[in-house]
Amino acid sequence: MKIRKIDSANYKQIITILNDWWNGRQMTDMLPKLFFEHFQETSFIMEEKDQIIGFLVGFLSQSKKKEAYIHFVGVHPEKRNLNIGKRLYNQFFEVIQQKGYDTVRCVTSPTNKASISYHTKMGFQIEIGDREVDGVSIHTDYDGPKQDRVLFVKKLY
Amino acid sequence: MKIRKIDSANYKQIITILNDWWNGRQMTDMLPKLFFEHFQETSFIMEEKDQIIGFLVGFLSQSKKKEAYIHFVGVHPEKRNLNIGKRLYNQFFEVIQQKGYDTVRCVTSPTNKASISYHTKMGFQIEIGDREVDGVSIHTDYDGPKQDRVLFVKKLY
Numbered sequence: 001m002k003i004r005k006i007d008s009a010n011y012k013q014i015i016t017i018l019n020d021w022w023n024g025r026q027m028t029d030m031l032p033k034l035f036f037e038h039f040q041e042t043s044f045i046m047e048e049k050d051q052i053i054g055f056l057v058g059f060l061s062q063s064k065k066k067e068a069y070i071h072f073v074g075v076h077p078e079k080r081n082l083n084i085g086k087r088l089y090n091q092f093f094e095v096i097q098q099k100g101y102d103t104v105r106c107v108t109s110p111t112n113k114a115s116i117s118y119h120t121k122m123g124f125q126i127e128i129g130d131r132e133v134d135g136v137s138i139h140t141d142y143d144g145p146k147q148d149r150v151l152f153v154k155k156l157y
Numbered sequence: 158m159k160i161r162k163i164d165s166a167n168y169k170q171i172i173t174i175l176n177d178w179w180n181g182r183q184m185t186d187m188l189p190k191l192f193f194e195h196f197q198e199t200s201f202i203m204e205e206k207d208q209i210i211g212f213l214v215g216f217l218s219q220s221k222k223k224e225a226y227i228h229f230v231g232v233h234p235e236k237r238n239l240n241i242g243k244r245l246y247n248q249f250f251e252v253i254q255q256k257g258y259d260t261v262r263c264v265t266s267p268t269n270k271a272s273i274s275y276h277t278k279m280g281f282q283i284e285i286g287d288r289e290v291d292g293v294s295i296h297t298d299y300d301g302p303k304q305d306r307v308l309f310v311k312k313l314y
Contacts, residue, residue, distance in 0.1 A: 015301040028301040029186045034264075038218040038226055062216060063197040071191065107191075144172040144185040 001084070003091050006043040006055065011036040013052055014045075014074070021074050031057070031072055042068065044091050046075075046084050053079045056088040060101060068096040070106040089122055093156055102156045107149040110138050116150055124152035158241070160248050163200040163212065168193040170209055171202075171231070178231050188214070188229055199225065201248050203232075203241050210236045213245040217258060225253040227263040246279055250313055259313045264306040267295050273307055281309035 011033045018027050035043065039059040046054035053076040061067040070092060075084045093104065106124070108115040110133055120126070129139035129151065142149035168190045175184050192200065196216040203211035210233040218224040227249060232241045250261065263281070265272040267290055277283070286296035286308065299306035 012298070018301075028304075030189070032187070032300045034226060034228065038216070038220050038224075040220040042219065059195070059219060061195040062199065063195050067195075069191060069195055141169070143189045144175075147185075 001046055001048045001053070001082075003044050003046050003087060006036055006040050006045050006057070008033070008036050008040075010045055010052065010055070014055055017052075018074065021077055023077075035059070035071060042092060042095060044088055046088060048079075052076075054084040054088055056085075056092055058092050058096075058104075060096065060099065061105075064103075066101045067103045067105060068092070068101045070104060085118065086122065097156055104154045104156065106152050107142065108152070110134075110136060110148050110150055119152045122154070124154045127151040127153055158203055158205045158210070158239075158244075160201050160203050160244060163193055163197050163202050163214070165190070165193050165197075167202055167209065167212070171212055174209075175231065178234055180234075192216070192228060199249060199252060201245055203245060205236075209233075211241040211245055213242075213249055215249050215253075215261075217253065217256065218262075221260075223258045224260045224262060225249070225258045227261060242275065243279065254313055261311045261313065263309050264299065265309070267291075267293060267305050267307055276309045279311070281311045284308040284310055 015028055015031065018031065019025060035057045039057065042059055043057045044055065045052050055074055056070060057072040058068055058070040061069055073085060073088060096104070106119065108119065116136060126137050129137045131138055131140060136150055138148050139151055140148050172185055172188065175188065176182060192214045196214065199216055200214045201212065202209050212231055213227060214229040215225055215227040218226055230242060230245060253261070263276070265276065273293060283294050286294045288295055288297060293307055295305050296308055297305050
């Protein structure tokens with residue numbers, strides 16, 4: 001397994017398997033190609049024998065000082081529990097720290113319990129929202145009407 | 158009418174009227190809040206009497222040298238033909254030029270004839286794709302399966 005920076009050509013490979021990796025859920029609308037064109041310095045793929053088995057898409061905030069944002073992370077369903085996600089996050093943390101950034105943000109859906117527990121385990125804090133569901137603080141309508149989100153932040157210092 | 162930089166609070170105002178401005182088409186999935194949080198320096202709203210009547214969301218490429226990207230532009234349906242779009246684009250061009258950027262890219266759907274003619278009028282060139290539909294060069298499956306796109310580029314020098 002090896003990590004390398006994403007390039008535009010990886011988009012086609014990833015977008016065609018994306019919904020399958022999410023068990024048929026419609027995910028492709030959330031990942032237009034622009035992220036693969038313009039944020040290659042902070043986006044990574046994990047490869048095994050020339051096959052993509054994981055990826056992380058992130059960027060540097062252009063408004064919030066020293067902040068970076070992780071937009072999308074996926075791991076091949078048969079390759080979970082191999083620390084692939086963890087290695088991708090750590091690669092992102094390392095690269096942005098080298099660039100002088102020290103804060104990472106991301107958001108997830110309140111229904112995605114696996115993601116909430118994963119981010120908590122990775123040292124992300126949940127930002128206090130306007131209400132609580134199952135003990136988790138939620139930002140109602142964060143990404144539009146009926147699109148509640150859990151907000152995570154991790155300080156790297 | 159006045160133009161100012163976008164801020165996070167504008168997200169709720171814009172996302173709630175977005176589908177209406179597009180005649181009921183489902184557009185909100187393409188505009189998560191992250192664009193309003195992290196790309197405020199290159200995103201603008203046009204206001205009239207404290208009401209938002211137009212907006213442009215763009216960012217600086219972090220991979221392509223001196224390139225910027227326009228992700229989303231909307232104008233209130235009753236405020237079209239008042240050059241609001243043009244003023245928003247020109248504001249974007251001016252700001253990125255001040256930052257030393259000289260190339261602007263954006264994409265649109267081949268079915269969106271108004272957008273194609275608008276960008277052409279604004280001096281954007283169409284990038285050659287893999288096939289032609291109604292005389293317009295198309296990039297098949299550019300944004301995923303069945304998501305063909307027309308690619309535009311404009312040099313500011």
